[in-house]
Amino acid sequence: MPKHIASGLKYLAAVKLKDMGKTHQEIARELSVDRSTISHYLNGSNLSWNSIDVARTITELSPRDFLIMAQAIFDKPEQSRKIVNICQERNFEVNIEDSCIGCGLCVNACSMKAILLESLKAHADSIQCCGCQLCKDECPTNSIKILEI
Numbered sequence: 001m002p003k004h005i006a007s008g009l010k011y012l013a014a015v016k017l018k019d020m021g022k023t024h025q026e027i028a029r030e031l032s033v034d035r036s037t038i039s040h041y042l043n044g045s046n047l048s049w050n051s052i053d054v055a056r057t058i059t060e061l062s063p064r065d066f067l068i069m070a071q072a073i074f075d076k077p078e079q080s081r082k083i084v085n086i087c088q089e090r091n092f093e094v095n096i097e098d099s100c101i102g103c104g105l106c107v108n109a110c111s112m113k114a115i116l117l118e119s120l121k122a123h124a125d126s127i128q129c130c131g132c133q134l135c136k137d138e139c140p141t142n143s144i145k146i147l148e149i
């Protein structure tokens, strides 16, 4: 079943990338599948509507639950990151306050690789953030604010 759900999620991602004007080749590269698979996805062949419905429901979970499900479905972290990044409908802004002590716990907590440590301070790339708030839960100084925008 996870394989079918993975295909459903890739289908949703492919449709979204197509709507963004990407070519089949670009979509295939982004999703690490071959071009003919993308053509099948976009023609709706080799996929059950049930898998697509389940995949759509997963994308509508809370950001944290969507991320956890994607990590359970895909073997490779970069794949789950990519799917969450493409299929996530919501946008977030990460603000790190001056009280940050540079412990790095948020960097380890962030599966989306949205936070880096530079000059002993955390710096976030909001574009990569899926809003899971796992970094915020780890921060000992309560320095992270995640805002939906």
Ligand code: SF4
Pocket (backbone or CB within 6 Å): 094, 109, 110, 111, 112, 113, 114, 115, 124, 128, 129, 130, 131, 132, 133, 134, 135, 136, 146
């Ligand atoms: S909320 Fe925090 S842990 Fe989650 S993706 Fe955004 S920066 Fe990373």
Ligand code: SF4
Pocket (backbone or CB within 6 Å): 096, 099, 100, 101, 102, 103, 104, 105, 106, 107, 121, 122, 138, 139, 140, 141, 142, 143, 144
């Ligand atoms: S967990 Fe908090 S204190 Fe530690 S680096 Fe991240 S923002 Fe700074």
